[in-house]
Amino acid sequence: MSDPAAPDLLVVEDDADVRASLERGLALSGFAVRSAQDGPGALRAVHERVPDAVVLDLGLPGMDGVAVVTALRAMDHDVPVCVLSARDTVDDRVVGLEAGADDYMVKPFALTELVARLRALLRRGVRPAPSAPSDGDVVAAGPLRIDLARRTVHVGERSVDLTKREYELLVVLARNADVVLTRERLLELVWGYDFATDTNVVDVFVGYLRRKLEADGTPRLVHTVRGVGFVLREGG
Amino acid sequence: MTRRSAARPGGPAPRRSASLRLRVALASGLASLVVVVLVGVLASVLLTREQTDRLDRSLVPGSPAVLGTFASTRADLAVTLRGPSATRRVSGPELPLSPVGIPTSVDVGGVAYRIRTAPGPTPGVLVTVGATEDDTRARVADRQRLVLGLGVVAVALAAGLGWLFAGRAVRPMRRLTAQAATLDGAVDPDVDPPVVRADGSRESEELADALSAMLARLHAEQERSTASLHAARDFAAAARHELRTPLTAMRTDLEVLQAHPDLPEREAVLADVQRAQARVEATLTALGQLAAGDLPDSGELDAVGVADVLRLAAEDARRAHPELAVVVDEPPERTITVSLEGLRMALANAVVNAVRHGGAGSVRLGAHAGEDGGVVLTVDDDGRGLPASEREAVLGRFVRGSTAGAPGSGLGLALIAQQAARHGGEVRLEDAPSGGLRVSLAIGPDRAG
Numbered sequence: 001m002s003d004p005a006a007p008d009l010l011v012v013e014d015d016a017d018v019r020a021s022l023e024r025g026l027a028l029s030g031f032a033v034r035s036a037q038d039g040p041g042a043l044r045a046v047h048e049r050v051p052d053a054v055v056l057d058l059g060l061p062g063m064d065g066v067a068v069v070t071a072l073r074a075m076d077h078d079v080p081v082c083v084l085s086a087r088d089t090v091d092d093r094v095v096g097l098e099a100g101a102d103d104y105m106v107k108p109f110a111l112t113e114l115v116a117r118l119r120a121l122l123r124r125g126v127r128p129a130p131s132a133p134s135d136g137d138v139v140a141a142g143p144l145r146i147d148l149a150r151r152t153v154h155v156g157e158r159s160v161d162l163t164k165r166e167y168e169l170l171v172v173l174a175r176n177a178d179v180v181l182t183r184e185r186l187l188e189l190v191w192g193y194d195f196a197t198d199t200n201v202v203d204v205f206v207g208y209l210r211r212k213l214e215a216d217g218t219p220r221l222v223h224t225v226r227g228v229g230f231v232l233r234e235g236g
Numbered sequence: 237m238t239r240r241s242a243a244r245p246g247g248p249a250p251r252r253s254a255s256l257r258l259r260v261a262l263a264s265g266l267a268s269l270v271v272v273v274l275v276g277v278l279a280s281v282l283l284t285r286e287q288t289d290r291l292d293r294s295l296v297p298g299s300p301a302v303l304g305t306f307a308s309t310r311a312d313l314a315v316t317l318r319g320p321s322a323t324r325r326v327s328g329p330e331l332p333l334s335p336v337g338i339p340t341s342v343d344v345g346g347v348a349y350r351i352r353t354a355p356g357p358t359p360g361v362l363v364t365v366g367a368t369e370d371d372t373r374a375r376v377a378d379r380q381r382l383v384l385g386l387g388v389v390a391v392a393l394a395a396g397l398g399w400l401f402a403g404r405a406v407r408p409m410r411r412l413t414a415q416a417a418t419l420d421g422a423v424d425p426d427v428d429p430p431v432v433r434a435d436g437s438r439e440s441e442e443l444a445d446a447l448s449a450m451l452a453r454l455h456a457e458q459e460r461s462t463a464s465l466h467a468a469r470d471f472a473a474a475a476r477h478e479l480r481t482p483l484t485a486m487r488t489d490l491e492v493l494q495a496h497p498d499l500p501e502r503e504a505v506l507a508d509v510q511r512a513q514a515r516v517e518a519t520l521t522a523l524g525q526l527a528a529g530d531l532p533d534s535g536e537l538d539a540v541g542v543a544d545v546l547r548l549a550a551e552d553a554r555r556a557h558p559e560l561a562v563v564v565d566e567p568p569e570r571t572i573t574v575s576l577e578g579l580r581m582a583l584a585n586a587v588v589n590a591v592r593h594g595g596a597g598s599v600r601l602g603a604h605a606g607e608d609g610g611v612v613l614t615v616d617d618d619g620r621g622l623p624a625s626e627r628e629a630v631l632g633r634f635v636r637g638s639t640a641g642a643p644g645s646g647l648g649l650a651l652i653a654q655q656a657a658r659h660g661g662e663v664r665l666e667d668a669p670s671g672g673l674r675v676s677l678a679i680g681p682d683r684a685g
Contacts, residue, residue, distance in 0.1 A: 015481050017512055021488035024505070028496055061638070086480040087473075108484040111491040 006032040007122050010051040012042040012068065013084070014060050022055065022111075029115045039063025043071055046079075053118050054081045058096050066099045073100035078164060080121035082114065098208060100163040103191065103201050113197065120192040141177040142234035144213070144221060146170065160212050165190065169205050173222060173232040182229035206230055256409065257402040264398030265391055272387035276380075283379050287372045288350070292339040295352040295365040312368040314349065320360045331364040341369065348373070408436030412444055419451070428455075468527075474634055475523050478646070482515040522647040525581060526633070529654045538576045542567040542603045542611055545576070549583035550601055556584065557591050565602035570611050572684045574659055579613070579677075582655035585648040586615035586675040593637060594619020594672050609681035610661055616668035627665040652677060659683050 009031040013019040019035050027033045034051065036042040039060050045051070054072070058065035065083055072081065083096035086107045096104055103117055137148040145154045151167060153160040162170065172189045173181065183202045187193040191201070209222055222232050254262075314328020323330065334340040334353045342349050344366070351366035412434035419430055432447045434440040489509045492499065499505065546564050553562045583601070590596040596619035606612045622630065622637050630637045631653040634646040652675060653663045660680025668674035 015485070017485040017508065017515070018481055018488070021485040021492070021508060021512075024501075025488045025492045028492055028499075061636075084484075086477045086484075107480040108487040111488045112495075 006030055007052040007118075008032050008034070008049065009118070010042065010045050010054045011035040012037075012039075012054065012060065012065070013057040014038060015057075018057075018107075025111045026055070026115065026118075029111070031115075031118070039065075039068045039071075042068050046072065046075075046077060050077060051079060053122055054079055055114070055118070056081055056083050056096075056101070058083050058085045059087075066096055069096065069099040069101050073163065080118070080124070082117060082121065084109070097165075097201070097204055098163070100165075102165050103199070116195055117191075117193065117197065120194070124192040139171065139174045141174045141232055142221060143218060144170075144174060144232075146174055155213055155216075155218050158216055160215075162209075162212060166205055166208055166212070169202075170209055170232075173209075173230065176232070178231065178233045180225045180228050180231040186230065202230070256406045257399060260402030260405065261395050261399035265395030268394030269387075269391045272390050276383045276387050279383050280376075280380050284376050287376050288339075291350050291367055291369070291372050292352065295339065295350065295367060312371060314344075314366045316364045316366075317356060318362045318364070319356075328366065331366045333362065333364060336362070342366070405437060408434040408440035409443075411436075412440055412447070416447065470633075471523065471527055475519075478519050478523070478634055479516055482512040482519070486512040486516075519647070522651060525651055526647060526654060529578065529651070529658060536575070537573050539571055539573045540576055542570045542572060542613070545572070545574075545579055545583075545613070546601045546603060548576075548580055549587075552580060552584050553587040553599060553601075557587065560587070560591060560596070561598035562587075563598065563600045565600060567603035568605055568611070570603075570605070570684055572611055572679055574679060574683055575655075578655045578658060582652040582677060583613065583615060585651050586677070589648045589675070590615065590617030590619055590672065593639060594621065596672055598670075600668075600670065606661075606678050606681070606684075608678075609684065611679045611684045612661075613677045613679070615675045615677075616670050617672035617674075618668070618670045619672040621667065621671070621673045622665060630665070631663055649675075 056065045081101040083101045083104045139146040143156045315326035316331040317324045339352045348369040349366040353364040356363045432444045434444040596617035600616040602614045633650040636646045656663045661678030664676040666674045
């Protein structure tokens, strides 16, 4: 707990019992934990000192978790955000992740699982991505053009606005165009989850990518290979 | 029987009966046919008799000379004289002898004759006068054909008019059918049940009324079941959501205990687990009560005095919160017909709310007559109250006020609101004279005696 190298974690949760349990559990797992009980409190804490990662409850009173993620990303904070949801409807996951969160967990969850994912996300945060861009580096696949230096994505002439995690997923898929990547491989390459974990976060983000890439009727680029994974290629 | 009931779906469509209109037309045609036949037969009988009578009257015996002269003027007449010694034909063929004075039909050489025999002008002589019946029969047949023709026309006319008038008569039925055909099975709770109208005949109006009543019943039934279904679905979703929060805390705590068996604050963690477990339990209890109250017309109603209700609620409050000062005001002497269990539970929740979230040290239970003639039960506390802006929202399910103290289920006030609604009233949150919050539970005038 007093380890100066311990990653600085911000837990945002309105329920006092859950907050206390998480604070204790995460601290015992080697994080330096700060906490906030509502949205404005979370933003104040970030303003004070930018944490290394954020664990954010979606169902906050007043300013909810989605608004907090949106505000964080609008302020150009790239910290990994894992949202916690008490609902298991797809809608909730969509709003949290669409706003720019990196992963989600549905309550009640295993603390060890949360810790493992946070550690992985933190590793990805400090280590440069395996495909560090050099100036002028461009990945192209069909109508898709990714400018790695400027971090911009174009489909044809249209510029596509992606969240950080969506962008990273797309880069991995585009660099491996015509190669089928399993969900496990994508979790490892994009999220750094090199351990077995039960999540459909890849599918959710692939869904977002498709929606954004195909917004103007562009034919599907990211294809599902049933029972295997995903592949980016032109045509069927 | 067996074969009929074994008719499979998808087989030929059931044969349609003839239309009401056609049946009315056929009925009127048939009725007129009966009348026409009766009248025709009668007319034909009378006609035949009348013509025969006329013929008979013409067979008047006279002197042979006169008869001879007369007979010579008419080709259809025949006269035969019979003396004691000889028979003499005055004209025409020889006629057989017939009983004296009685007109008789005979066949003479293939020709039908009507003959009559009378004593002649001289004693011992009989005169038989005969006339062919051809003319008469032809005339009768003529008239019969006429009657038949008229009858056919009358039957056709009756059937045609029946068809025409029946068309008017069945018009309301057609309208009814058209309206019924536009009704679809879907019931929109926001739309009133459709009303079917078919003015024009009493039967159609009665049928329309019956149909409308049936639709209204169906509509009400469907609305009830839809509401129950929604309530159940919301309930299930809310319950899942609400239970996940304490379960998250519990699971985290248990994992901590498992991973760190020698944790110094072990006791504190265990206390937290117990608190979370108590929360799950309390939430389950509240959800159960809420679900019971959601059921339409659940529980029985008791007629109780307002004073008794307050006394019971005060006892409940003292038992549950020994440290709380409970005061009961002198209530109006009224009897209310309520679910006593439900009201006690609602008032107990108001007291819990005051203690847990208001931090109240005392509560005051009272009652007064409502503006609408009902009765208003009040629970005042001296706690920290609730901002006016939140008073509406906290009555909803799983909504907690910003001033809420110890964790609660967010269901307490929702339970009170549910009981008020069940008793034809509502809940209002106001400032209490004692400084805290006043929970007013109104009971509708129809429940208050």
